[in-house]
Amino acid sequence: MKLWGGRFSKDTNELMKKFNSSFYIDKRLYKQDIKGSIAHVRMLGKVNILSTEEVDKIINGLEGILKDIEEGSLKLEGDYEDIHSFVEANLLERIGETAKKLHTSRSRNDQVAVDMKMFVKDEVFNTVFKIDNLIECLIKKGRENEYLMPGFTHLQPAQVITFRYHLMAYVEMLKRDKKRLLNALYILDESPLGSCALAGTTNEIDREFTASELGFRCITKNYLDSVSDRDYLIEILSAFSILMMHLSRLSEEIIIWTTPQFKFVTLSDEYSTGSSLMPQKKNPDSLELIRGKTGRVYGGLINILTTLKALPLAYNKDMQEDKECFFDAIDTVNICIDVMTGVIDTMKVNKEEMLKSLKKGYINATEVADYLVKKGVPFRDAHEIVGRIVLYCEKTNRAIEDLKLEELKSFSEEIEEDIYEYIEYSNILKKGNKKYILMEVE
Template structure:
């Protein structure tokens, strides 16, 4: 029998049920493909944001009540429901459903199950675009505070080592060649200064991320009379975003945090490289705690510096997240695009990596031991006092370039004779420059070389001790 349905008819097919449909499914005529469901879902990684998402939702709920969009009873019901959802998630009793796209929709779905249709009112005047941006900023505020605390613990470990080893001299290096003697404490405090700048970068990033985007809607703002300043006050944001398009599409703050983490990891990698070298049998400058090393499955004598090696390796991973985020953002038109979902895994992993690296290195540094006889003997050889001789001649009136050439000839003489500068007699020195006098022998001691660097920032014991006291007070 010939069909009586007219060609071109657009009458929609009725759905058997709306149960289980996406919150946005009303416009669509068929269910989402299962491959798309899996490909686009983010709940497996963004569920760590649940506490901050609920925090934002509580503030939004109170703001809707203040605007007269929710009654006091409705707001009370929603707040009670959100607190129950929080408790379930905290206790790991929350049951995720296959249809939960992300943590935001999972929470809303469970909230509606608990409180009924009023749960659907919570999203009034809000989009996942401004919701996610708010969650991320709240999350980062807390995570950066934790990281800064761990950085201070690492700084304290270095300060403790500097105090324990004050007075021990070691070779300072340039180009990985022995250059001039320095105090071991001076070397450790160099890392304290680096970490302080890392803390400063995180604090700078916090200034720009601590701006509330909630109330920007999907991209254009909201049609409801919400008091954004009130919401910001509830969430302890000192400022609110001034452009809704920018607010929902801004991930500068993610890039900035990743950049700060990359610099931090670079510093930790430099430290790791030194620890790896110094713990080797070729250097033997330090002994790493056994509990932070591993052995070989084949060679019984091995003590491998796996922790610093892994920190050095993980540094490239954090660099990759920074470059990946920059690449993701570089071609996006305003405003929100789903590409931005890629920000979270990169950010979470970079933060986890940096947090773990800082934490484990703080314990390792606290427990390492400096091999004093080895480092002090290394500071006595290799022409380490050559610059002292050159500076001595400058003080006798010769131009530095001339003294540099003279001392270079003396160093060559020592190499040929297989002797150290400190072994030379005054008579031998006078062969190269008549300006050498008896007081030159005071220049040919490591301790004398150290003490002459007494200016601010130098390796002189007095300068280092003063800086050490300042750091001890600052980190107390």
């Protein structure tokens, strides 16, 4: 069954049928398409375009189709142009000619627009739930492992922090990701149903009714924009891309931490793989795949931006290409969040290895400078003095705290015995605004 064809004298070329069909992709919208159709039919009954008997007959037919799809007795397969023609063809087969009244005062343009918005709302709320789970997992892992570790800049040891504090940086990133998605959901929450092809209908329909039935906060205001708007997909794909960038950064850090050179964490066997040649290998493939799949999500964003960049109003068939990239992106994002949650939940944190690493990078050097400043030494001079101390430590292969007081005083007479307590790693985090590193800020 086609939803058009009266003005055509020749059948569509078989290659064109295959090229034009989107059913293999948009069949995923079956639930939203049926739900939207039911709301539309109820509205047609409310405004007396359809009789009560017609409304009941169509709705019963649609609910039967949905039930059969859900139970598996009706397969989403066959030679259909799209999900809309699949639903109408099956409805016609079940209830007869009354099914042809379903599409009154509606176009596939506003139909697919409302279907896609409903799908995005359903699925993105699920993604937000997954983000919450990952946030809770990071917080829990941090609380259980509040050990001292070096913080890095340029991948070089910089200053002392805690493992919990490092994980909390990613919690902040994920909170922003969640806010971006929720904001996008609020903006898109306007019903386009009733816009028809591009200019509404001469029938007196009730768009506010269908918006309320479908759970939208309001209706769209401009029909041309309503059927051609895909901004919300761009915005969510952008938010997904930022989210994947955060997951990729976290993946990279954990990959580094698992190396024999670091040994900060040990991945569970559940999220690792081996080598077909080297029996000693334990590879962090879960994290490498997250890192790699980030490019797929970026690709989805570039895909839809490129598709839309020069389209005239209103709807164009190019827009059919919005779904495949979005479906792939949301599937990728969801599994990556789930895998990262599993990685974090099951990995072991190696306290002793992190403590050992504190000695390797002179990460209390800045605190020596702060100590000298408190003694009245100008910061630029203090910076120079500590630089010479570090150079001396490198030559003698010792940490700053391992130097004798006489050695330290050779660089500045302002240094006294209290320097050792001041630059002791755990004490550092109790001074000044560093105390916030030890505080629960969630």
